[in-house]
Amino acid sequence: MAKKTRKISLRVSDIEYGILREKAKKIDRPLSYLIRKVVLDKQITSKCDIEMVFELKKIGTNLNQIAKWLNTNRHFIDENSGEMITITNVINKVYSLISLIYDR
Numbered sequence: 001m002a003k004k005t006r007k008i009s010l011r012v013s014d015i016e017y018g019i020l021r022e023k024a025k026k027i028d029r030p031l032s033y034l035i036r037k038v039v040l041d042k043q044i045t046s047k048c049d050i051e052m053v054f055e056l057k058k059i060g061t062n063l064n065q066i067a068k069w070l071n072t073n074r075h076f077i078d079e080n081s082g083e084m085i086t087i088t089n090v091i092n093k094v095y096s097l098i099s100l101i102y103d104r
Contacts, residue, residue, distance in 0.1 A: 010035070059094060066091075 012020065024034040066087065070077065077084060 056098060063091060063094065 020031055020034065024031045027034065070087070
């Protein structure tokens with residue numbers, strides 16, 4: 001491991017300091033180790049990611065409503081109809097996009 005030569009100052013409240021000290025004490029490590037571990041090893045979520053998750057939840061809700069309608073009205077639907085094939089293709093594309101987002 002590289003020698004640590006840089007110093008960073010961080011301001012926290014007394015309560016936050018106490019919480020950090022307790023967490024460091026629980027893992028029997030110095031406070032600097034805890035902060036480095038959390039900051040360097042944790043994936044940062046951007047606002048864009050949060051907005052994307054919100055949009056994906058809305059899409060998921062719509063897909064669930066479509067699935068419920070299809071299951072309820074199954075006996076009225078011709079599975080080989082153009083509409084059914086279109087719905088299936090759209091759902092497959094949405095799932096492909098979701099998997100691309102989660103795999104990045």
